Amino acid sequence: VLRIGYTTTAATTFPPSKGGLGLEIDKMSRRAADIHWDELIEKIIQDADGKKALTTIVIDSYEVGHQNWTDDFPQLFKSHSNYDIIPNLVCMTGRIVESTDYTERVLWDVRNTVAEFTHQNFFHYFKEKCHEQGFELACEPYGIGSFDALKVAKMLDLKMTEFFLWETPWFRRNLWEWTRQVVSSAAHLTGDKIVGAEAFTRHQGDWTAHPYNIKIKGDRVFTNGVNRYIFHTSVHQPWNDDVKPGFTMGMFGTQVHRNNTWFFKAKEWFTYITRCQYLMQKGNYMSDILVLYGDNRGFNNFISESDPVMDYLPGYRFNLAEMGTLQDLSVDDNGDIRVTHNGTLLENKYSLILLKRADLMTVESVELLGKLASQGAKIFTPRPIRTPSLTNFSKADEQLSKLAEKYWDSGLIATPDKFDQTLAKIQPDCEMPDSTEYCHHTIDGNSFYFVSNQTYTERIK
Template structure:
């Protein structure tokens, strides 16, 4: 009998796993969220590393990303010099401990940011162009020495001396300058402007450097500089190579670095003409078309240098140590798509907070920065991965989401979902600060973080968010991206600007370089119309091929059905030739408007003639409805100012999902297709949702509860209609599949039988928090802790339990849904002693039918509030806790942080708590 029972249990367990595997993909460490782990002063030790990693693993993290930074004041004796033997011992212990927990470790190749440090001599530090202008008349000798006058220019080197006469002559005179800077030249006639160009240094130091990591910022445009920089690591790693998964590079924040010592040579090699005769136009105040062309060539050269002298060789270096590269390209003065594509894991970043019309979602304007994250900006990273066939796209997520200590888990959800919808599938929290056990509350904290730390009052409920992320990412990392459109990014239109010098493409400047462009407007309109798409650069387009009627960008990438070319004023001849060639070999290319010109000054007239000849050879016929068509080879080129009309002409329609207000992203996994759906609207959706796929069955998966079931679906024409119910703030995953073995039908919530408010005398017991744990309370009415008339409760941050016995009325129902009403800020629920889950986000409800009994029931609701009230109390009492080197601790507006003037934040369960019964 015992043997039979054991076999039965094992059989049931295996069957349960099989059913789960039919619904959800395999969970890997990358499926779980990772977090940036700041090592303050590198004041780490093996005991605390082990303890913290165990805590993180239990809370649902899949890995940590080590970032050594400045330290806490008063703990200098614990600091470990960066890359010392003791530091490497701590790193190896971290990797070993994490590995034993099934976690991964990533490591930045530096401290703070950007790359730099003591191994960077002035020769290899970030460089800038310094130009001085002199006047010289006929017969005169220049009295001034050609030396840099600016004492802040750092180490300088004279690189060119260009003389311009009032008659249009241009001469190069550097060979007439002696070692002391004297110009031995006397013009015979005319008035001359002398431009002396020097390679200077920005003198930027590493920001937030850790002890042993201080020094100049690296010249990212110089290969010799990178080689010298990496020697320090080669020496340290030679006998003790780290076994980290990835090396990463933070966002490019190298300021005013617009030059390199070898720039003149690189420019001539790449652009085919000498930049030195044009130095006056490069740095002058004239804003004409020729200057714009010159600066386009200058910026393109800088982009190529950053790619070929830094990003590619650095990635190759990471492979030498059996690692992979992870890079944030945003902020770089280069082609973002190419820079992202050159690494193993492209990483984007969210900064600030978005507005979502989800009812009840808290958003206080005083607690958010005046920055709206743009999902289209995030797609530069995901597009690079998709086009090159890379599986993982990461994001530094939640940077300055709200003011310190005021971020709820519910606020992270829609922001995170917006990241997922942009193609990201490997989330890194920003972030978690290593803090030893003996450091008083709140422990060590980083100044720009949401503070995903064990001292946070909602830490015990964080597994709710982490489990949600894990389930979603398990789907978004499976198979391949399933986007049908390629959209060409006309980078030369961005570069063709006569203003300024280098052009860092920053997240904070999208209103300047991205939003006004036809590219952006087309992408936004196409996504709103339900199309899924990726961006492609000139470089990656050249590597693409036609695969029948599709376009193949990489052997490992999903094929694309159409190439969209938004209005581009400037386009390289080679790019247009490639587009035509793709069409001849079977592809469909839709061009909004033919390019007007070629970019830059290099070989301008010859390139113009080629472009004009190419365009003139394209003879279109009228296809009606504002669309013109050219059939060429086995493919076609369509010309239409309205791109969507051209897509309709070729029979490509967007997913009608977006007409409901829902947003989506798709993945193709073998023969199955997954749809990740979110409802960021103010309205509930209950509809037969049309999917652009023919599916014999559709499975609904709930990433919050983990539940799954077979949906009601029918095939209609070329679509599958699937019934979907989603409240504001909810997310679901649909799996179009033929395999539904082991799955039950999805239980829809149809007819409301009755809604009952759970009333009575609640027992309120404060459990874990501080500064003082308030006394127990009995409540006949649910109110915020701040309204209890108890000063201890007003200052309290932590958790408290609400318990109540109630009697369920006799209702014949198929399901019961618990709704907690207002919750400040997250909750865990037990019904009759059974765990009903963590309710950490809007709409704060759960299906509890299987836990309820007839008659008398018991409910326990554990609620966690924010850290804000305790931090307010500490600052009102003048308790010192902000003691850090460098930037110390600032608020969201980068002013000194002080919570003393805050109003107490509502806390606890406010309700009403209801149970709604449903009949099918």
């Protein structure tokens, strides 16, 4: 006899305000979201009393761990996966039920269900509540949590990422660069003009950061698609000038405020940031390749440092997308892949589609890929092994096998090992020397390139 129950994850709010310490709310429960809103956010709104400065509610990066249950999870699961989870609960204990294949399919359905209702009942529901009150929702839509980061990012009013100031040099493809790719890609796939970033965060607390030694890091982030710095920190200083260093948030932040010695001498840097951000927000960020996360995991969130989703491609830029983006894609007369969002055909043209983590695929995804390939899109993805879900899996696997024969065995869709040789035939958008980064925007049909020397040494060639 196996006894199964459920309890909280024991995750608590952090860093809490005085009197604000408590358990994190259930992310799959609208009732829990209502309680949080009414007991905290609504009181802040009332305290602001209609002040125009309060325009946006922010959800920070997700740092409270995974959740796999809620009060009505059996009902949610059945509505989403069309079968009963209760007889299959043993799969969630790490035991094999019937077969490894059967168990993995159940667990995929569990992860996919959790991700879907975390999206609906937490992130999207908070957006609805913000709009009811006349606010926008901003969010850093990623973290160690059970939701799809790319899907959440696309629906936000203000898409936000973050970047830290490390003492060691940055390396490409790391976890934090991935967050910028996810967030900026979501903006590029929805036509949103602004990509925000919690900017220049640091932990040292020694007041040694200044425009000269942080500028190249900010420039690097511009090339990733960010076009609005949200300084970490630029704290309001409520006291007279004789109170120094003032309000600092302890060891956290770069201290971009009037009590820093260089603040009033940094006009040129602030003017430079303003001009760069204006042009980048006005323009359209150009990318060459669309990289899609596949269906392997049920949802896609944080990656590991050793498992980059995409290798760096000198001379090219790529956007990351989730499989739901397939329904927004079309192919033009030149074979370029285009995105339509809410009825608007976006300007960017992708030359290639590459899928990662795509050994498992739904029939619906393969049908959409096949349609694009038949219209002339160049697509590179593994030949699918099977469908991921337990729902009607025998019939679905049979359909998938026939589609794989039609598209992969015929060569209409290529496998990833053919990607490099195809890419080599495409002229790089911008060829740069080492330690140099770029991004390409168009404004009114004209191309503009932002180029950054990522060293502290003058280089003229």
